[in-house]
Amino acid sequence: MSKADLPGRHVLRGAVRGQRRDVALGALLGMGHQTGEALVPVVIGLAIDEGVVDGDVGGLLMWLAVLAVVYVGLSYSFRFGARAGERASVTAAHHLRTALVERVLAPEGGACEGRLPGELANTATEDAKRVGAVAMALIVGIAAATGLAVGAIVLLRMSVPLGLLVLLGTPLLLWLVHLLSKPLERRSETEQERAARASGVAADLVAGLRVLKGIGAEPAAVARYRRISQDSLTATLRAARAEAWQNGVVTMLTGSFLALVALVGGRLAARGDIGLGELVSAVALALFLIGPLSEFSWVYAELAQGRASAARIAEVLGAGHAVRAPADGSALDRVEGRLRLRGVSYDSLRAVDLEVAPGETVGVVTVDPADATALLRCLARRADPAEGSVELDGTDLTTLRLAELRAAVLVAEHDADLFEGSLLENITAAAGPDAPVEAAVTASGTDEVVGTLPKGADTEVTARGRSLSGGQRQRVALARALAADAAVLVLHEPTTAVDAVTEARMAAGLKELRAGRTTLLVTNSPALLAVTDRVVLLDRGTVVAADAHERLVHQHGTYRGAVLA
C-alpha cells in the first residue's frame, strides 16, 4: 500500500508544482475572499450596534459603506482566485492526459497490457481530472483555514469564553457529524455501485440491439432489465434514505450548537460583558464558521480521491516496457529486406528457423492461430523472443531503433484499426511523399469501396472505422499497409472479410505491387498463398514443411487440412 502510494504522490506533487503560480495566486485571493466572508457578519453586527441600536444614521451609513468595500473585495478575490484555481486544475489534468497518451503510444509498448481501452481512456479523462482537482482543493483548504483564523481572532477579541466555545465547539460538531455519517457513507457507497448497474445494463442492451432482434430476444431482455432496474431501485432507496437522515441529523446538531452559542452569548450580553452587535456577530460567525470547517472534509475527500487517481496514473506511466529499445541503436541505411529467424522460441513457438531472401514473397501457414500471433509479435517487436533472434539484413532487431525498425518492417495485423478522418487520410497515414498510393488503392480492391461511397475517398470514417463494413475496412487497411511502401511487409490474414471474387483480385494486385520487395503473408487462404514464391508450414510451434503452395497442397496432408478444409 505504502509502496503503491509513493509513485502516486510523485504524480500529485508534479501536477501541483507544474501549476505553482496559479496555485499561489488562487490561494492568496482565496484567503482574501474568506477574510471578506468572515467580516460580513462582523460588519452586520457593527451596523446594528452603531447604527440600529444607537439610532445613528451616520454610523449606519459608514458601516454600510464598509460593507460595500468588503463585498467588492471578496467578490473580486473570489472571482479571480477561483479562476486561477480552476485554470491550475484543468491545465494540470491536460498535461497528465497528454503524458498518459504519450506513454500508451510509446514505441516500446507495455502500457496497454492487461488494461482495457475504456479503462485507459477513463484514466486519461477522469483520473487526470481528479488529480488536477487537487490543485483547487489545496487552494480551497488554504482559504478555509484563513476564514477560520479570521473568525477566531474576531471572536476571541470579543470575548474569550464565547470565542473558545465557538472555536472548540465547531470542530467538535463536525467531528460528531463525521462520526455519525461514517457508517452511512460506507453503506451508501456499495449501494451506489449496485444502483449504477441499471444504467450500465441499459446501455449494453441497446448496444446489442441487433443481436437481440436477430434472435427475437427483446422480451427476455426487457424482463431482465426490469429486474435489474428494480434491484437498483431498492439499493438506491436505501442509500438515499441513509443520506436523507444524515442530512436531518446534521441539521439537528447545527441548530443545537447555534442555540448553545446564542445562550452563552445572550447571557454575556445581558450581563453587559459584550455589546448587542457583538452578540449578533457571534451568532452569525458561528453559522459562518460551519462553512470553512466543512470545506475541510470536502478538501480531505478530494485529496483522497486525487491520491487514488494519482496512483492509477502512476501505474500506467510507470508500466514496464514490453521491449527494450537501445538508446543509440544502429541506423539502417538502405534496407535490402533479408529477414531471418534463428531458433526463435516465444510463447507457442519452438526454435523456429526461417529465412526470407530480399524481394521474396513467402507465405506462412499455421495450424494453430496462436503460432501466427506469436510470430507476428516477434516480427513487430511487440515482444522479444525468449530464445533465439530475429534479424533484418543480418542485424539483430533488438539493436535497432524502434522507429527505424518499424519504418523498415511493417507488420499489418489482422485486426488493425482505422481512425477518424477521411478514407484517403487513413490510406495515406503512413505513406511517404512518393508512395504508390494510387496503386495501393487499386491492388487492395479499395477502388471498389471508394466507388460505392457517395463522397468517394473523401468520405469521413468514424472512430475505428465502424462506419464501414468489415470487408470495406479490411481493404482500406490493406491499402494503408501497401501505401506505406515498407521494405519488408508482413500481412496477417488481410482478406478474411471479403468475398472470393475480391480476394482473387487482391491477391493478384498484391503480387504485382510488391514485386521485388520482401513480403510475408501470414495466412491460411489458398487464394493468397497461390501468389507466393514459397510457403512455410508451422505446426505445433515449429516449421514442418516449406515448399511451393501447389506442391504442398498435393503432397502434404496437414497443409491441405490447414488451407483447404
Add this chain to the structure above:
Amino acid sequence: MSDSAAELLPVATPARTRAAAAELLRPQRSLAVTAFVVMVGATAVGLLTQPLLGRIVDQAAERASVDAITTTAALLVAVAVAQGVTTGFGLSLVSRLGETTLARLRERFVERALGLPLERVERAGAGDLTARVTADVSLIAEAVRNALPELARSLLTIFLTLGAMALLDWRFLLAALLAVPVQVATARWYVARAVPLYAEQRVAAGAQQQQLLDTVAGAATVRAFRLERQHTERVTERSWSVVALTMKGVRLVLGFYSRLHIAEYLGLAAVLFTGYWLVRQGSASVGTATAAALYFHSLFTPVNAALVLLDDAQSAMAGLARLVGVTDEPVADRPQRRAETGRVDVVVRGLHHAYRPGHPVLHDIDLTIRHGERVALVGASGAGKTTLARLVAGIQPPAEGTVLVDGVPPTELGGPAASRTVALITQETHVFAGPLVDDLRLAKPDATDDELRAALDRVDALAWAEALPDGLDTVVGDGGHRLTGDRTQALALARLILADPPLVILDEATAEAGSAGARALEKAVARATDGRTALIVAHRLSQAATADRIVVMDAGRIVETGTHDELRAAGGRYAALWAAWSDTRDTRDTRP
C-alpha cells in the same frame, strides 16, 4: 449504407414532456403530496430560528433573567430537533418519489427502445439511441438525485423566508425584494449563455473521449504505422479544446456569482437600513431588525443554489424530452400474423429494391427455399447479398415484389411470433455484459444448465467456456472477461440453437475471425443450422460448397443457381471463383 443526413429519433415538445412527467408522477400522487407537505413543514419550522435568535437579542437588551434566555435557547434546540426530524423524513420521501419515478421512466424507455424497428434505429444512426440511453438517462438521474430535491428545498426556503420577513414587517420584504431584479437579470444573463456553452462542452468532452478511445484501442496500429506523433497531437488538441471550454464556463459561472454579490449587498444594505428606520420609528425592536438581517443573510445560499440548479433542471428537461420522444414513438401497427404451417419455406417473387431512389440494389429476384434447405448466397461485395438477406429476414419491406415466409410477409410476423420463425445473425456481434449463462438465457429464458451446455457443445464452445475463470458463470462482455471475435460469434450460434427458429439467415457470420478460426466457425454454423431452413451469405467458398444449393449473385441479379458440383461442371462464374479460391485442379476430395 445510408449516408444522407441521419434522421434522428424524435424529441418531445416541452408541453408533451411536462405532460409525460406528470403522467409518470400520477401513480404516486399521494406520496408527492405528503413529501411536499413534510418539506414545507421542515422549512417552516426552521424559520423559527431567526426570530428566536432575535428574541435573545431583545432579552439581552432588556437585561432579562437568565432563565428567560435559557428558555428561548431551549426552544431553539426544540426547533433544531423538529427541523432535523422533518428534514430527514421529508428528504427520504422526496428521494423515494424521485427514484421510483426514475425507475419507471428508464424501464419504459428501455422497453420501447428495444421495441423500435431496427430499420428506424438504423435511419437515426446507432449513436442516437445509445446517447439517449446513457447520457440522457444519467442526466435525469443526476437531476432527480441531486438537483431537483436541492432546488425544491431552496425554493421552499426562499419563499417561506420571504414570507417570514413579511410577517416581521412587510417593509422588510420590500427591502429584500430590491435584490430580485438584479437576480432575475443575472439568471437570464447566465442561462442564455450557459445552455449553449454546456452543450458545446458536452460535444467537446464526447469528442475527446472518442479520440482517446480511438487512439488507445488502436495503439498497436498507431505504433506499427508510426503515427504516434499524429495521435498525440490529436488528443492534445481535443483535450485543449475541452480545457478552453471549461475555462469559458468557469469565467461565466464566476461572472454570475459576481453579479449575485451585487444583489446580496443591495438587499442586505436595504434590510439593515429598513431595520434602522423601523427601530427609530419604534415600529420594530432591535431583535426584529436582527432577525430580518439574519433572515436575509441566510437567503444567500439557497438563492445561489436555486439559480445554479435552474440550469441543471433545464438540461434534465431537455434529456427528458429526448427520452419521451422515444417512448412516444408509435408502435409499428403490425398485423402480428402467425406463420401458416410449421413447415417454413421462403418464396421470393419479382423482387426489386433500392435504398435511395434511382440506385437499385436488387433487380427481379425470384427464389424459393424449400423447408429444411440450406442455400448459400455467393457474389462480390455490392452484389446485393446482404440486402436480399435483410428483406427475407423482414428487417424492412421490399420496394417492389413479394417475400413470403411460410406464406406470410416476414415484416408482418410481428413481435415474438417472428422470433420463433426467423433468426438473423450478422457479423455484428455483441457479448452481453454479465455472467455467460445470462447472455445465453436471453435466447431462452427458461433454459436449464444442461441445455446451455448442450448448445455450447454443439458449436464447440463448451471447452473454452468451462475453462473461463468462473466457468459458465464468468462475467463476460463490457467490463468483464473479453472474448475473442470467433468466440463471440460461437456464442451467437449457441444462442441461435437455444432460440431454435425454423428459419435462419446468416450474413457473413464468420467474417470477423481469421481463416483458421473461420473454419472452426463454419463447422459450428453447419451444426447450428442443421435441420433448419437456412439462407447463408458466404464469403468463404468452403462454406458455400457444403450448402444444398448455391445462388450466385452479381450486380443485384441472380446469375447462377445449382449445387456445388453442378455449378463447377457448368464452367460459369462459380466455377471460375472456385478455381481462384482453391487454385488446384483436383480439390473434389478435399471437401469436408
